[in-house]
Amino acid sequence: IVMTQSPATLSVSPGERATLSCRASQSVSNNLAWYQQKVGQAPRLLIYGASTRATGIPARFSGSGSGTEVTLTISSLQSEDFAVYYCQQYNNWPPTFGQGTKVEIK
């Protein structure tokens, strides 16, 4: 399954909302995860099951959608949220990732 994320880069001011999209080439049901990766660090799990926050993830991160269209929303961007975000499907074998969305400071 090919995962396509949009936009490639999102310029947002601190405190604003960010909406990241991930489209699957075929339905992945709700078997979708989101990760955050900062420069020089390993990815960190944010969301699994399309909408369940991982342990310790702030409530400003939320996931929605299912099937072929899923969304990650960051309600009010904090300075530590500027990073690259990846979606990953695990509905079909093998697991596949999107190419990433970079959230940068506007």
Add this chain to the structure above:
Amino acid sequence: QVQLVQSGAEVKKPGSSVKVSCKASGGTFSNNTVSWVRQAPGQGLEWMGRIIPLLGLGNYAQKFQGRVTITADKSLSAVYMDLSGLRSEDTAVYYCTVMSMVVTGWFDPWGQGTLVTVSS
């Protein structure tokens, strides 16, 4: 939750092999499936394969079939990724990560990553 500690950076010649280790800190891999994911410079994440350490069974992405071997030690405290026939395109950071379910799932936690540089 188990933490993953990987071996250090490697510099390899084209055509050679590299073996990267991933050790469980604070537990073992007895109840886990461990995957390897790589990331070329400035690029996205690419799943390579996985192993169920308890069973010693590995599965690999088609792209890496025949070049990658993932093994686990008998103590179930370490997993290894062996990549052969190295070429410049294999220059990447290699991560080990725990898959949430035996067959598939999300990945958490992740090791710190191991940079493998392939250069003549």
